[in-house]
Amino acid sequence: MRPFTYSRAASVEEAASTAAATQGARFIAGGTNLLDLMKLQIETPAHLIDVNHLGLDRIEPTAEGGLRIGAMVRNTDLAADKVVRRDYAVLSRALLAGASGQLRNKATTGGNLLQRTRCPYFYDTRMPCNKRVPGSGCGALKGVSRSLAILGTSDACIAQHPSDMAVALRLLDAQVDAVGADGSRRSIPIADFHLLPGETPHIENALKPGELITSVTLPTPLGGTHVYRKVRDRTSYAFALVSVAAVFAKDGQARFAFGGIGARPWRTDAADAAAPSGAAAVAEAALTGARPTAHNAFKQQLTARTLASIYRQKGA
């Protein structure tokens, strides 16, 4: 790791203003992704602001009948929360499908939203990567791209978004609550939080410099049957090749979000609208505009088959 200085923030406002005012500052929460990247010198912060002690570790109901999840709530605690298990089971399931027990004990809600891609070209500092070094090119376009995205990609970047949790939050229409460097507060719809790579794949989310995620807010529960199906190379402790989050209502309507295939957690209105027509129709709608490589074209069929399996299991 490159040398850095370390401080503990005393309040969320102080954390945000310090981050904006300090060259090369980064927040550190669970650290499971950031420290990994710092050891590889992919991330080289000059200063770390520890945001673990700001009282952001609570889960509480909102006045609107939803749920507010503090940004420092650990993945284990969120998945095990009684209300989440009962009313937002797809979120519990997505969290439990990710990482290992040790990592879930550390990883946070806010940090999970900000985790970087697992594209091997992002991780290999000898290779060009527009996300790691803007303008250096993309090693993945003509490289080994089996694990990478088929939707939302650009000529500058075909990295996949790695999170399971964020797929469930996208399905649930969560809001990301943040405090700015000037102390102002705002909520960002999850649909607008993660950005497509376009020409600027190094800009991954809508946060402004210094802005700190304080909580994630879920709307009122959807009811229905919750499913999170993850397909991967091992049965445990591996990133998704394809994952599908779904909530089925009694009347045949459903909503879907996808992981492993998109440059960000993937959801389309057309796929939701196709729900009553069955798995094949949902797959076709979800995969419209896919730009697969020779290595990851299989993800289209795998998505369709994963959906078919979900429909079969629920007896629809």
Place this chain on the structure above:
Amino acid sequence: MPEPLTRRGLLQGSAAAAAAIPVLGEAQAAASGRPQSQKEQARMSAVGLTVNGREVHLQLDPRTTLLDALREHLHLTGTKKGCDHGQCGACTVIVEGRRINSCLTLAVMHEGDHVTTIEGLGTPEKLHPMQRAFITHDGYQCGYCTPGQICSAVAVLAEIEAGIPSHVTEELDRVAFSESEVRERMSGNICRCAAYPNIVAAISEVAGQGTGKDKA
């Protein structure tokens, strides 16, 4: 009686010999969190921990992971460095009652925390039931991953007891011990010797669920 010859004793001997040579690689010093210069000294951070019931106070380069603090500064070398990237689980320790990868956390982030390492679970004279079960069931071959496996296993049983669900829990509200639960929950601990069936048997025995041998 002469001191018994041990691998650790031999390694310590050769490390002492190496330390007598006054050129310690900078990278090596940085990796172990030892200060190199006045500038480095100025960046040192104080941290107080309770490790295996003993209060300790350290001055550390903020880059020092909890793993390196345990091994290089407190000389608790039971906790192992495998991949150093949170992928293998060899560094698993229990902090504030929860198992974590000690390689993926900074020591300075743990001010005031209680840490339990393999040395704190039991001693050769008074083994923890999980340590004894690993011996009984031959839950290791080379043994390098074993301290992490055992710390993880102790915490896994506590997690099941606390009703924390896993990926293989069929109904999120009904958490119960099973071998498939053990396999899923232990997936963050890699064993290159593939002692997995015996590890499952050892954990099953401690959980009071028989030897597990029949299904292993």
